Amino acid sequence: MAEELKLHRTWSSPFGLRIVWALHIKGIEYDAIFEDLSQKSPELLQYNPIHKKIPVLVHKGKPICESLVILEYIDETWKEAPLLPQDPYEKAMARFWAKFGEEKLLPSIWSVFTGQGEEKKEALGLAVQNLELLEEQLKEKFFGGEKIGYLDLVFGWLAYLLDVFEEVIDLKLFDAGKFPLLSAWMKNFYDAPEIKEHWPPRDKLVTKFQVLHEKYQTANPPK
């Protein structure tokens, strides 16, 4: 019988998706609870009172919040198909690049998406620089080596969101020619069955981000 495991998520959030992917790679059964962020469930607010965000993993009634914390919890609780390396130094490097992804790469790409004019140009330069740093980290098929690991799950959002952003803002962010390793990685990542089965629909994503982009344009019209 499946242990009592619930995941509060949304259909498109990259933070929730990385948990979905991790659970499927490890073959763990769970119940998905899809949240409407404009009307958060009382359970979500009870389980994550301080951040009020998804994802939240609830295991035997105990909530774990913050996607990177959840990933490590899953890896330590279910030992099959390990996500993080065993060696402490390699682990530290994986954690470092995950932090870089969250604090540098993601915000820089988001700034390109939301920015206007000069701000957008600057953000694009920074985003490309950050992508170059990531490209240098790919030494094998995946960040995790021959198999998908922690860092692949952390960066997985690039594989489905970058081209959606490009379409919505009509700007080339990711030149496949400049990033051959990352391009190959995106394809290999998507081709993995546990990943492909849990891929948000592209047309729905385009609609969602078109609406969001318009909101940003209206809130901050170009000067």
Next chain:
Amino acid sequence: MAEVKVYGIFAGPFNRRVELALKLKGVEYEYIEEDRSNKSAELVKYNPIYKQVPVLVHNGKPICESLIILEYIDETWQAIAPLLPKDPYQRAMAHFLARLIDEKFVMAKYKVCYGKGEEKEKGRGETCEVLKYLDNELQDKIFFGGDNIGFVDIVASYVALWFGAIQEAIGVELLTKQKFPKLSKWIDEFLSCRIIMENLPPRETLVPLYKAQFEAATQKASS
């Protein structure tokens, strides 16, 4: 050549954590004091992305970012003074608290110091929200780590010492015994531990630094 090196600054809360962890575990290391206005070639070589302290160098391999370094230390020198619990759920809670301090609390404190009007008020609210959360987390324990100083205690040294100095420097008192009795008790207990007293900078040295920083920023803002 020393097997373990730590790059830090005298008043730096993040590098002091690293030194505390090493001292608790009885690991010998060489300390290198950095000048932020004139960073050493080694620091830039070891931390090219952020170019900041702390950096731990172990057998020539650098590890950056204080929480990542703390985990590396715990995983590498396992026999003495374990910093993190063994249980995955307790570990996840410890990570969650550490991030709460390093992300939400530090940002909130910044708003309290430098925010104007509504932003400042929001900062005060968020600061107290985190303090309340920490206060509740302590329950009847002496330390966050239980009977002994652990990972969260080390991270929360920022609250115990640096935040105390900041409060004094800017003339604010959010962390009171009345509002946060358990946390206040923990602070007294923690700061009176011999290993803490011997390895953290005295509060009297921090207050003038923060006063000067605050005055410089206020002057710059009004000019």
